[in-house]
Amino acid sequence: MVAIGSDHAGYEYKEQLKELLGELKLPFKDFGPDTAESTDYPDWAHKVARSVSSGECERGILVCGTGIGMAIVANKHKGVRAASCESVTAARLARRHNDANVLTIGARLTGWEAVVDIVKTFFSEPFEGGRHERRVQKIHTLTSL
Numbered sequence: 001m002v003a004i005g006s007d008h009a010g011y012e013y014k015e016q017l018k019e020l021l022g023e024l025k026l027p028f029k030d031f032g033p034d035t036a037e038s039t040d041y042p043d044w045a046h047k048v049a050r051s052v053s054s055g056e057c058e059r060g061i062l063v064c065g066t067g068i069g070m071a072i073v074a075n076k077h078k079g080v081r082a083a084s085c086e087s088v089t090a091a092r093l094a095r096r097h098n099d100a101n102v103l104t105i106g107a108r109l110t111g112w113e114a115v116v117d118i119v120k121t122f123f124s125e126p127f128e129g130g131r132h133e134r135r136v137q138k139i140h141t142l143t144s145l
């Protein structure tokens with residue numbers, strides 16, 4: 001299950017994402033909002049990240065103006081590895097090297113056509129494991145500091 005959420009800046013893309021995820025046969029849960037009214041991105045990022053952290057959803061997609069605020073918030077949650085991706089290359093490496101489980105998108109920075117390719121990449125690229133496994137483990141091990 002893919003958790004999705006946005007703020008007002010990302011609302012339109014979130015609605016379009018539902019169609020795209022449907023085409024990709026990826027079940028999703030929309031955590032809101034239900035309108036494009038001005039709203040605070042942390043409220044939605046916390047909901048989506050909580051669902052990934054708890055295991056309710058395996059992956060998440062968050063959309064705001066830049067993708068940055070959503071990533072900052074989502075990465076506060078245990079087990080969440082959110083990556084703001086503006087390119088297919090970033091999405092590929094976020095999956096292959098960082099095992100990213102939440103994709104954040106900047107609707108004001110990335111055109112929809114690119115977003116389609118970024119999303120497809122994010123859900124098709126595997127985690128490489130190997131040396132990256134150790135590094136990913138260290139992300140969540142604060143005692144290694």
Ligand code: RB5
Nearest residue numbers: 009064065066068069070
């Ligand atoms: C909203 O204007 C904007 O600040 C927000 O969508 C996001 O870009 C924050 O990181």
